[in-house]
């Protein structure tokens with residue numbers, strides 16, 4: 001799935017409209033809308049005899065709603081159109097052909113939504129909305145039991161950003177046309193959209209093809225491609241070695257969680273670089289792990305995870321530097337630089353110069369802040385244009401993209417929904433997380449999972465003859481999204497431990513990864 005801004009969808013429609021296909025597109029959209037409304041009615045009882053009202057605005061969004069009412073009328077629905085704008089002479093100001101279709105189907109026009117309405121279609125505003133909306137009176141007192149189904153976009157939500165400048169009409173379902181709009185997935189727009197259903201109206205070939213536009217969604221099938229089962233002849237080195245600079249005298253537990261995440265996600269080897277206290281805990285919890293003061297040999301690691309439980313003292317800074325030096329040095333080796341995950345404490349320490357050096361080394365670099373770390377990162381390493389954007393919706397996405405581009409690193413912003421943005425603008429949204437993962441320590445596990453996913457990718461590339469960004473190699477942002485999906489499934493799916501405490505998460509990651517890899521040969 002890839003979502004596009006409302007503006008991109010309007011661009012895609014333009015040649016079709018110029019070719020006179022507007023009415024056909026509208027009928028296709030309205031047909032899909034009517035189908036979804038009928039499904040809602042069926043789930044609640046009968047279609048025929050039910051009442052559906054539509055709040056109808058002045059533009060094509062209202063036109064869709066009028067056509068949908070006309071189609072529903074033919075299925076025995078009582079169809080009631082409520083115009084939200086009337087001219088001085090009292091005539092509704094709305095889509096003329098849509099209104100004619102409704103009249104021909106013997107639909108009604110009323111000033112208010114009847115109390116018996118089972119569904120209210122919101123056809124007030126779609127992608128043509130500009131600025132703040134004040135809800136019309138007819139949208140204020142809807143019958144308590146009526147299900148609101150938004151036509152294309154919930155009125156009041158910005159189809160590009162998900163921002164809501166004024167009022168918004170919250171829906172249980174949004175039936176959207178041509179492509180999922182980013183504003184339905186982000187910010188307040190996502191909250192107002194309810195469940196999103198896509199109706200294909202044939203825009204596919206006209207939408208921008210480049211991966212850096214739009215917003216990618218991640219699902220199980222994508223993760224199977226991005227983090228595939230090891231090759232039949234795989235061994236620990238070809239499955240990827242993860243080095244972890246994690247844990248400290250003060251925070252040894254973070255090392256246990258990060259190492260657990262890496263092992264759970266199937267790393268061939270996880271090797272802690274840390275102080276004695278962290279080494280002891282890691283080995284007690286994960287006998288399969290290695291632990292030493294310095295971690296793997298610089299040319300052995302396929303990915304480094306630096307930061308969980310590192311602390312903020314001079315020693316932490318020195319450990320971060322050691323990892324970054326090792327990565328930059330390895331960048332000159334034939335095998336190229338290992339990937340780096342910069343997490344937790346390391347996000348508070350890393351400098352702009354270090355990020356520049358990492359980018360120059362050719363390493364895949366992913367920073368994994370949560371909201372608080374992201375705010376501090378932006379303050380500490382500011383980027384022009386990325387500061388004042390509206391943080392409520394896709395403003396956040398644009399800010400992430402701008403920051404990632406300026407520092408030439410991929411950023412994974414974790415939270416109930418996780419956004420990933422790459423320097424070239426490629427962006428991913430992972431929506432399967434949620435509050436179950438909002439406890440201390442889950443981020444450490446994610447850092448380890450991401451380390452394993454990046455390490456496996458590099459090890460595959462080395463085997464294939466070199467880690468240069470050969471065609472067909474997945475993007476860093478895609479790999480980061482895959483790691484976030486594994487982590488979210490582990491925290492929220494059937495594999496999640498009771499109470500969803502981070503301590504149980506690595507084992508759940510193992511269950512999810514094993515199911516992903518071996519399900520076809522019955523080893524689940």
Ligand SMILES: NC(=O)C1=CN([C@@H]2O[C@H](COP(=O)(O)OP(=O)(O)OC[C@H]3O[C@@H](n4cnc5c(N)ncnc54)[C@H](O)[C@@H]3O)[C@@H](O)[C@H]2O)[C@@H](O)CC1
Pocket residue numbers: 013017022025026027029057058059060061062064124125126127128129130131132133134151152153177201
């Ligand atoms: N263009 C196309 O090819 C297709 C468009 N479709 C529908 O058309 C919609 C876009 O239609 P339009 O471009 O006519 O735009 P809309 O119907 O979204 O809104 C435009 C109207 O709303 C008014 N308006 C804008 N902002 C307002 C605000 N803040 N408060 C009050 N009134 C405001 C404008 O003055 C204008 O009259 C899409 O969302 C979709 O539902 C579909 O029929 C599919 C095909």
